[in-house]
Amino acid sequence: MTEQLFSSDTVFSVTSLTSLIKEMLESSLANITLEGEISGYRPNSSGHLYFTLKDENSQISAVMFRGKAAFLKFAPKDGLKVRCTGTISVYAPRGNYQIIISKMEMAGEGNILQILEERKMRLAAEGLFSQDRKKKIPLFPKKIGVVTSPTGAALRDILQITKRRNPAVEVIVFPAVVQGADAAPSIVRQIQAANDFNLVETLIVGRGGGSVEDLLPFSEECVVRAVAESRIPVISAVGHEIDWALCDYAADYRAPTPSAAAEVAVPQLADIKNDLSGFQKEMLSLITAKVEKMKLMIKSFNPESLEMRFRTIEQPFLMRLENAKTALQDNIGDRCRDVRQFLREAVHILEGASPKTILARGYSMVKTGNGKIVRSQKDVKTGEKLEIFPAEGKILATAD
Known part of the structure; x- marks a missing residue:
């Protein structure tokens, strides 16, 4: 043709x-x-x-x-x-x-999304994406780690933003392959290395944008598990805002881009200084107000006023003491009167029940010769000698 x-x-x-x-x-x-x-x-x-x-x-x-x-x-x-x-x-x-x-x-x-959705559901059922597992991102880290390609644009963005926000924060790069068959094992090794040596306080795991196939390593099961099991808080920063990977769900924080991850991980030094300056001014203001208040209070004190203040404080206590003393004395007097009255009544009752008192009324006590008190006619036999005891003396008699 x-x-x-x-x-x-x-x-x-x-x-x-x-x-x-x-x-x-x-x-x-x-x-x-x-x-x-x-x-x-x-x-x-x-x-x-x-x-x-x-x-x-x-x-x-x-x-x-x-x-x-x-x-x-x-x-x-x-x-x-x-x-x-x-x-x-x-x-x-x-x-x-x-x-x-x-x-x-x-x-x-598509096959890829179907596989990822099935994997997502299975890992979610294991609890790998649970909110209870999430760790807080440190507010003031001294060192952060980045697991990504050492030559990628994502690392350059993170380094640039970190330097701009807070040059005092050190960035440790854990170089990893982020695309292809070797990517997932490489990412897992670097996450484990960061944890084994406890080198950083926050870990950013991610890469720049790409197709679904390019981002697949960050959805591999081994990578998701490594992110979930990391003792160091992990920020997932895979691709652009519209991109997603399964490690986003397992991470402690999901950033839409690597640049956003750096902003989350690294506090703005100027903001920290402004906050500290504000706290300092507020503290100084409170201290100054307290000192001025104490000065006014001290200025009002002199020997005469101190004695007057002491008397003012002392007088109520003295009054309470005097009232308590009077009340105690009154209570003791009342109690003594009650006890004396009780004793008089008891003596009167005892005296009323005394044999001498009864005999003084004209009654006599009769005993047999062997000293048994006669209470009934039956207790006496005819011709038996009796002793009769009036209030005074004794009378001898013979039963008839």
């Missing part, structure tokens, strides 16, 4: 060749249907949608212009599997081919 369009000695310019390729592709691959998974989704402020369609082995750039995107019945996102209808075209300024989509519908969830 190409031999019919040009001869072997034809010399093309880059523009003419690109135009020829564009014409051939657009004429032969118009209105095709393509199925794949969305990756690197980038909606434009003008309303155009830019992303990549991919499967296990290949990928192609895709664009859906605002007029067609307005009729979508779902919100596109990374990892979503879609079926698109459109035309293959060439973007001449870059020489890239792409599909211009006129129609797009969902073809089911």
Whole structure:
């Protein structure tokens, strides 16, 4: 086919060749249907949608212009599997081919998001994302650690912001691979190293933005568990604000970007100084007010006023003592009178019951010869000798 369009000695310019390729592709691959998974989704402020369609082995750039995107019945996102209808075209300024989509519908969830969702639910059921596990981020750390790529933009942003906010805070970098098959084990090793040697007070774990595939290491189960088990408080800072990873849920704090993580981890030195200055002024003001109050109180004291104050304090106590003394004396007098009256009544009762008193009334006591008191006629036999005891003396008699 190409031999019919040009001869072997034809010399093309880059523009003419690109135009020829564009014409051939657009004429032969118009209105095709393509199925794949969305990756690197980038909606434009003008309303155009830019992303990549991919499967296990290949990928192609895709664009859906605002007029067609307005009729979508779902919100596109990374990892979503879609079926698109459109035309293959060439973007001449870059020489890239792409599909211009006129129609797009969902073809089911992408494998990656489905796997991550299942993993998220399983780890959440174990309690790895529980709020009870979260540790507070230290307010005034002296050292913070960063587990990330030593050459990435994320580290540069963190170092720059830390230096600007508080140069006194030391940053220790735990270099890790953050993309690819070796990334997850590398991240886990560095988190464990930071904990084993207890080198820092706060640990930032993250990287800059990327596609879902680029951020996958931070959703690996081993990384999530390492973050959850870290004794050092962890700030997760993976990608941009719209990006997410499972370690975000396990971390003690999730920052939308690495720069935001640095702002959370490192307090603003100027704010600290302003707060301390404010506290100092408030403390000095309170102390000064207390001292002035004490000076006024001391100034009012002199020997005469001190004696008067003492008398004023002493007088109520003296009055209470005198009243207590009087009350005690009155109570003792009343008690003594009650006891004397009781004793008089007891003596009167005892005297009334005394044999002598009874005999003085004219009664006599009769005894037999053997000294037994006679209480009844039956106690006496005829002719028995009796002794009669009136109030005074004794009378001898014989029973008749």
